[in-house]
Amino acid sequence: MVRVTIVEDVTVIATESLSKRFPRVTALDRLSVDVGPGVTGLVGANGAGKSTLIKILLGLSPATEGRAEVLGLDVATKGAAIRERVGYMPEHDCLPPDVSATEFVVHMARMSGLPPTAARERTADTLRHVGLYEERYRPIGGYSTGMKQRVKLAQALVHDPQLVLLDEPTNGLDPVGRDEMLGLIRRIHTDFGISVLVTSHLLGELERTCDHVVVVDGGKLLRSSATTDFTQTTTTLAIEVTDTDEHPDGTRAAREALRARGVEVLDAASGLPGAGHVLLLTAQGEDTYDVVRDVVADLGLGLVRMEQRRHHISEVFHDSDEQRKEAVGHGS
């Protein structure tokens, strides 16, 4: 527990105008961001520079300019020391199919410097914590995607790091597996006391898991704020209603009635998927759910579904684009 208090005191990751330029692309462009302890989401579209940032943080790829520190260690000079204290879960498949999870994770624990006995004990513990039980003695080739993701997570945690870097851990998982993985990520911090940097291109799932979200686009920092700031602006409800004889176009009737009650309903033309049949509305707290229920009941429509929409990162970009346009407008 002593270690946890130490971790609370330091900045886990700090970058200062960090840039990485390849001959043809700029992967990171003067990125300055501080990440504290806890679960931090790193959000960006594909090619936004997330993986490049992780490589630099592990001390595997030198930055073109600027500097970065992980756990107070300079990435340019202390790469090996950083990698001893940090766990990494890659985005892609990285497991040999012909060995068992136990053998593989024991080997990876030893590669992190754990003595043989400790490596075996930690492997058994870690696999249990990520939710792999009897199947851990079977070859990995026969595992489901969800189980493979757990093995990948276990090899990142087995040496009890102070920080884990998780690259798209929910990739390829079904909704249930996704929720389980997100719950596990939350526990890595709350129960294990390990700080987490998790990347995703889905803002919605990070909102529920992270304390802090950093959004990057085109290698630039777009936004860095506590998750609560995001939640206030981005909770969107999707509802779908039936048509009745009285209201042949139930969707339109509901939209008009909701607008009349002062609920902001996004236009069908907003370009979001399914906006034609599904009403998307911005929820202002718990009351909105009641309003929807009352409106639909008053109209006598059937409510087919009402769900919180997972946000795509493009919406954040959409917002910031608008803000940028506004700023430009004011400037001219």
Place this chain on the structure above:
Amino acid sequence: MAVEHPVTTPSGDQTRIHNIGYRSYDGPRLGRAYARRSLYSQSLRGAYGLGRSVKSKVLPMLLFVVMCVPAAIMVAVAVATKAKELPLDYTRYAIVMQAVISLYVASQAPQSVSRDLRFKTVPLYFSRPIETADYVRAKFAALASALFILTAAPLLVLYVGALLAKLDFADQTEGFAQGLVSVALLSLLFAGLGLVIAAVTPRRGFGIAAVIAVLTISYGAVSTLQAIADAQGSTGAIPWIGLFSPVTLIDGVQSAFLGASSAAPGGIGPSNGEGAVYVLVCLGLIAACYGLLMRRYKKVGL
């Protein structure tokens, strides 16, 4: 519509198990050198299928047996017939058994490196304290050691057998030592060539085919050319041609410096001057293999 209750049993079960609690690790972290040793021993064991599936043990173990059986037979014959010397020199044994050695390199070099590339395990290694050089050295040393075990074990059988047959102790010990030096050099050379070829492709099949092709075609071509040179009486060319295949290279080194009789046509081995070139080429090739592997893995990285 019935309300679906979440199934409570498994989640309750999981909660109970998870509640054992997380224990942090305060023990020693042994760092880079230890990690490199761990990778070495894992790769060396893997080269004989240990710690892997039963299926992957079959071929290396079989080849090991095939390497040792002729030695055992020779010893049995020598003991039974009370021969004055062994039917085959220590240094000659590996040359005669080169097909088995080539097959072993072809099967195990891709196993060692192509698997890591194919299943993208390499990034996991480099996300740990080791560096590129540690990975390359561990893999190189592991395959060379595995080959040394494969080639030195039959020599040991011969040596023990020769002593049992009460052959001359000094003679046999000298031959055995020369044989060991020769197979050590052969192990390094073959391991380097095999790994360089295998590290190019993540496909194991291609790796196997390419290693066999390089080792056997070069030997076939070189010995054919040597035979032609011999038939035409241009014996001076024979040693120089021998530089171009790994097997004849080793043969040349040992016939110049390790008291072996050359396996080249007409038994014409390199002179001492030519032998020095052989040694330089051999060591140069080993160094080049190491350099190429380093370059390859600098690129692979994460």
